[in-house]
Amino acid sequence: MLSTAIDLLSKGTNFERLLYGLWVTIKLSLISAIFSIIFGILFGLFMVIKNPITKIISQIYLQAIRIMPPLVLLFIAYFGVTRIYGVHISAEASAITIFTIWGTAEMGDLVRGSIESIPKSQIESAIALALDKKQIYLYVIIPQIIRRLIPLSVNLITRMIKTTSLVVLIGIVEVLKVGQQIIDTNRFQYPSGAIWIYGVIFLLYFLSCWPLSILAKFLEKRWSKI
Secondary structure, three states, X not given: OHHHHHHHHHOOOHHHHHHHHHHHHHHHHHHHHHXXXXXXXXXXXXXXXXXXXXXXXHHHHXXXXXXXXXXXXXXXXXXXXXXHHOOOOOHHXXXXXXXXXXXXXXXXXXXXXXXXXXXXXXXXXXXXXXXXXXXXXXXXXXXXXXXXHHHHHHHHHHHHHHHHHHHHHHOOOOHHHHHHXXXXXXXXXXXXXXXHHHHHHHHHHHHHHHHHHHHHHHHHHHHOOO
């Protein structure tokens, strides 16, 4: 049975195609994660503003993103916008846009939680030392939230890598789509090929996400002692 898997993967450029599909998945995830972290930090700062209007706006955005499945958002961006406004958006651009919107909401809530977890006594002590608001953020708040956010950001990237498997449904040829193509092409010659191809895809996802999970746990454990 193992020889079947080796034969299937070594046939033509099957394995190279799977690796390229994995690269597409990681590329979409990393681009979306970078934008999500940048906009998420800004959104998190927006969420902690003590103003009822900003709180309502931020909660509506956060809850709407959490309630709506990412797949529905992908379909709206890729199919809906094109049909309603006649504007063509590529599948990759649609995916990056939607995952950035989703990641911004998740990252923003992490930033909010990190800021609110800082003891009020530290803020009060900084005020007592005559530090202004800018200095409090620069010397008290930001150094602490960075230590909290880096492990959480790594976890967010891991989740994004796994969630990008949805882009196969809007035509992006990523690792899952490549696997399906290989299975369909060799269906008669390798009847049991599907289990091996999906097994390899599982292994590729595992090798991509597991080191990030280990890194996040290591950083969280190390910085929790600081």
